[in-house]
Amino acid sequence: MKKRLKKFDYGLIAVILALTIFGVIMIYSSSYTLSTLDYDHGHYYLVRQLIFLALGLVAFAVVSFISLKALGELSPMLIVISIILLILVLVPGIGVVRNQARRWLAYPFVFQPSEIVKVFMIIYFAHIYAKKQPYIDQFKKGVLPPLFILAIVFFLILEQPDFGTATHILVICGLIVFFSGVKLRHILLIGSxxxxxxxxFMFSQPYRLERITSFMNTFDDPSGDGYQLINSYISIATSGLTGNGLGNSVQKLGYLPEAHTDFIMAVIVEELGLIAVLFVIGSYLYILYRGIHIAQEVDSLYLRLLALGVTFQIIIQAVFNLGAVSGMLPITGIPLPFVSYGGTSLVFTLISAGILVNISGRRPDPTIGG
Structure with a gap:
């Protein structure tokens, strides 16, 4: 264990912890007014996030030391659990409905199974495509079978409905397939x-089409579909280099929906300005750099695919969120990793980070650090 500890990427750990602590501070700032109005005190969302942060840090520490080989062997069972959870979400009386979406289970506490499924799918795809290397050139035997599992998961999440998360998982798993050494023509077929x-599916439902049109024509309906993005623009436009000061956002006072969840970055920009933007984006770029570097340094294809999978899980989620807040991508409802309010998201993003740290401790050269 001492040898593993020496090889851990402590630069990566420091950035993850800094981003997470920063997220807790900004959740408190962005949710204080809403928490006061809904629960008569301003600490409700902060306390809940701190509880999940404690759970997440314990999970992060445990996952950093567990056997990843054993985790890979368990991945088929994890997929069975994933599918069961996603089916239960859709069962009336069991799945919890919020904002016309059925994405949560309430037993033993309220949690979002799709956040769990993200991690389980990465483990499964990394494990299965590493095992299929002897016949990875054969489409029917080496490439196609796991894609049926992906299709099932995609459609179950789509039924919640949660098009953003379904697409997120699809892209991550597609990247793992790409990095596994599948033939180019097979990649082109799968990609197309x-x-x-x-x-x-983007155009198959009216609400998805409305999100696309509001993203492209934000000011056509300023009090309707474009309302959230316009208020995000106002937050960004009034920020400047250093912002208006921590706690001094105006948009969080009932103007900007989801100010402590999906659109927390708008509050961050308004209060702390360009400096905070550079910190957040710089942190994600560092995670991307270290994740790719760690993947290049390990000898095992399984570990390499796993490292790339969890790295791009975090980065693509950040891109989806930041793109939505800035108006460069449609609004998907995906939280900003490590930063947005949300217990399940925080815990399982920290678990993903723990997997990456675990892999960093398995690099053959102990002199390479973060």
Whole structure:
């Protein structure tokens, strides 16, 4: 264990912890007014996030030392658990409905299974495609079977409905397939089918079409579909280099919906300005850099795919969120990793980070650090 500890990427750990602590501070700032109005005190969301942060840090520490080989062997069972959870979400009386979406279970506490499924799918895809290397050139035997599991998970999450998370998982798993050494023509086939499916489902429901049109024509309906993004623009426009000061956001006072969850970055910009933006984006770029570096340094293909999977899980989620807040991408409802309010998201993002730290401790050269 001492040798593993010496090889851990402590630069990566420091950035993850700094980003997470920063997230807790900004959740308190962005949720204080809402918490006071809804629960008669301003600490409700802060306390809940701190509880999940404690759970997440314990999980982070445990996952940093567990056997990743054993975790890979358990991945088929994790997939069975994933599918069961996603089915239970859709059962009336069991799945919890919020904002016309059924994405949560309430036993033993309220949690979002799709956040768990993200991590389980990465472990499964990394494990299965590493095992399929002897016949990875054969599409029917080496490439296709796990994609049926991906399709089932995609459709179950789509039924919640949660198009953003379903697409997120699809992209992550697609990248793992790409990095596993699948033939280019097979990649092109999978990519064209996946992209066609995303475009089809994007336009298949009115609410998804409304999100696309509001993203492209934000000011056509300023009091309706464009309301959230316009208020995000106002937060960004009034920020400057250093912002208006911590706690001094105006938009969080009932103007900006989801100020402590999906749109927390708008509050961060308004209060702390460009400096905070550089910190957040710089942190994600550092995680991306270290994640790719760690993946290059390990000898095992399974560990390499796992490192790339969890790294791009975090980065793609950040891109989806930041793109939505800035108006560069449609609004997907995906939280900002390590920063947005949300217990399940925080715990399982920290678990993903713990997997990456675990892999960093398995690099053959102990002199390479973060």
């Amino acid at each position: 089918v996946g992209l066609s499916g995303i475009v089809f």
